[in-house]
Amino acid sequence: MTSRPGRVRWLRVAIVVAVISGALLATAARAPLPQGWDGVTLCYPVVGPVQRLSPELTDSARLRIKAHEDEHASDCSRRGSLPYFVELATARGRLRAEARANCAEARQQLALGRNPYVEFERLIDDLRYGHPWFKRFPDSVLRGAVRDACPDLAAAATEPPWASHCSARPGAPRLDHVILAVRDLDSLAAQFRALGFRLKDGRPHPNGLLNKHIKFRDGTEIELMTVRGEATDRMAREYQALIAEGDGGAYVALRLASLDSVEAVATRLNLGPRRSSAGPWQFLSFEPRSPLGAVFFVAGGAPAVDPDSIFVHADSAKGLFAARVEGGPELGTLLEALGATTCDRYGVVAGHPMHTLALEGRQQLVLIPPTGQFPRPVVVTLYTGRKAERAPMLILPSFALSYR
Numbered sequence: 001m002t003s004r005p006g007r008v009r010w011l012r013v014a015i016v017v018a019v020i021s022g023a024l025l026a027t028a029a030r031a032p033l034p035q036g037w038d039g040v041t042l043c044y045p046v047v048g049p050v051q052r053l054s055p056e057l058t059d060s061a062r063l064r065i066k067a068h069e070d071e072h073a074s075d076c077s078r079r080g081s082l083p084y085f086v087e088l089a090t091a092r093g094r095l096r097a098e099a100r101a102n103c104a105e106a107r108q109q110l111a112l113g114r115n116p117y118v119e120f121e122r123l124i125d126d127l128r129y130g131h132p133w134f135k136r137f138p139d140s141v142l143r144g145a146v147r148d149a150c151p152d153l154a155a156a157a158t159e160p161p162w163a164s165h166c167s168a169r170p171g172a173p174r175l176d177h178v179i180l181a182v183r184d185l186d187s188l189a190a191q192f193r194a195l196g197f198r199l200k201d202g203r204p205h206p207n208g209l210l211n212k213h214i215k216f217r218d219g220t221e222i223e224l225m226t227v228r229g230e231a232t233d234r235m236a237r238e239y240q241a242l243i244a245e246g247d248g249g250a251y252v253a254l255r256l257a258s259l260d261s262v263e264a265v266a267t268r269l270n271l272g273p274r275r276s277s278a279g280p281w282q283f284l285s286f287e288p289r290s291p292l293g294a295v296f297f298v299a300g301g302a303p304a305v306d307p308d309s310i311f312v313h314a315d316s317a318k319g320l321f322a323a324r325v326e327g328g329p330e331l332g333t334l335l336e337a338l339g340a341t342t343c344d345r346y347g348v349v350a351g352h353p354m355h356t357l358a359l360e361g362r363q364q365l366v367l368i369p370p371t372g373q374f375p376r377p378v379v380v381t382l383y384t385g386r387k388a389e390r391a392p393m394l395i396l397p398s399f400a401l402s403y404r
């Protein structure tokens, strides 16, 4: 027998490649899922889809995630691993694939009797917050992708279930103002002016704070804040810390007739309320890193007398309608104790509750899980004279303005 070295070498290489790929495949299929992942579908040549689901999922979450991953798996089997990966290689392609998988998830949820509007919004939120690749896409692109992937769901998602019935008890907190804190006050002010807002200059405060106001006729406002010079008290130092983390939403101020009830409830819930006052205004706030760090309560105060022109803004914006704010479930508990009503609760990213609360005057506060070291407001929605709802505009990298 003569040996044939060329063929033997080729065979060896093939065996080594097969063993290595087999080992990689086996490792990938068994390695623990990355933190926060509910499931993943790997798509191999020849072998096809390999699915992994987190063992920590509850039964109902498991069914939902399974529907999602099954859609990826059927993509993989139908198209083969190479086209599957090519689609995932671009953010747009990945958005299409995730929108399809999210639709499968929504259909499973609709079969269980979930509301189409709530499901549609949940899908948008899952794309926005659950996937780092889609952060730079504007809301309109995310909505377009979901509409393309599931036209049936989009058509059914007409009205929020709480639109007609959800309202707060009398005396519940209401939105008073939303504060943005930035390094460069003038450039933020210029941005709002370019959008058609009228701004009113604030004054330099002795503690280092400097502000500007966008005031609405209904008494609500958007306040723009910066620290100029040295921050000399706790409030100014807290703004400074927020700005050091990044420009963005700072606080939502909620108005009550008196702070006694909120103080009593917050104390009973062990939330560490801090009371202070400035002239006729009274405040009740929380430690900025706490689950309630993004809100404070305000009572009293004397309305400033402003010329009528100060209230005239683009798109006849009339006032604050809603704010989306990061916070812990403690914030929802406190607001409910004060008369706010839970209108809906659904998952943003599986396992993290998102929560819509009705406030006084049909306003809404949407509570979402925090992402940074300080919980912050991330969206403010204004009432307008326009009929059509408009997609949110990013004012700062982590803060959007929307209209209703």
Ligand SMILES: [Zn+2]
Pocket (backbone or CB within 6 Å): 068, 072, 098, 101
């Ligand atoms: Zn997916």
